[in-house]
Amino acid sequence: MAKLSYKMSYYALYVCFAVILVVLGMFFLVGYNNPVGDMNAPEHTETLIYLMYALFGVTVGLTVIAAVAQFGAALKDNPASAIKSLLGLVLLVVVLVVAWAMGDGTPMNIPGYDGSDNVPFWLKITDMFLYSIYILLFVTIVAIIASGIKKKIS
Numbered sequence: 001m002a003k004l005s006y007k008m009s010y011y012a013l014y015v016c017f018a019v020i021l022v023v024l025g026m027f028f029l030v031g032y033n034n035p036v037g038d039m040n041a042p043e044h045t046e047t048l049i050y051l052m053y054a055l056f057g058v059t060v061g062l063t064v065i066a067a068v069a070q071f072g073a074a075l076k077d078n079p080a081s082a083i084k085s086l087l088g089l090v091l092l093v094v095v096l097v098v099a100w101a102m103g104d105g106t107p108m109n110i111p112g113y114d115g116s117d118n119v120p121f122w123l124k125i126t127d128m129f130l131y132s133i134y135i136l137l138f139v140t141i142v143a144i145i146a147s148g149i150k151k152k153i154s
Contacts, residue, residue, distance in 0.1 A: 016055070023051045095132050103127030 026044040033043045042048075074082035104127055105120030 020051070020055075023048055095135050096128060099128040099131035099135065100124060102131050 023044065027042050027048045030043045032040045071082055071085065074085060103124035105124045107118050107120065107123070110118060
């Protein structure tokens, strides 16, 4: 069974590479649509964006499925360890809640922008993502330093 899953993932990887190369080729080599002065875009910009959305969605979906399957297997073998593994998810949710609370929902004064995204909800979401990136980057740097110190001590 392991060989079958290896072969399937092997072929899926090369199919993804082929699709990515075809879309990148279309994006860079086909040309531009309606060039207007300095404002022009490649003909297949939307195709590239949709490909990125699809790849991102597939990645997130497979990650969630794998995490749930791994948690289920660990729950069957060692329930205490499986419950401990949820600590990372709980901490991530805490970081997102704290980052949401830190966000500012005050609409910005953007000259020439009449869009619908300058509202408190989207502004707080943007701040939440930025602050959570800063917090997680800081935690990663501290973990790297602490790991190095621990390695030197032991």
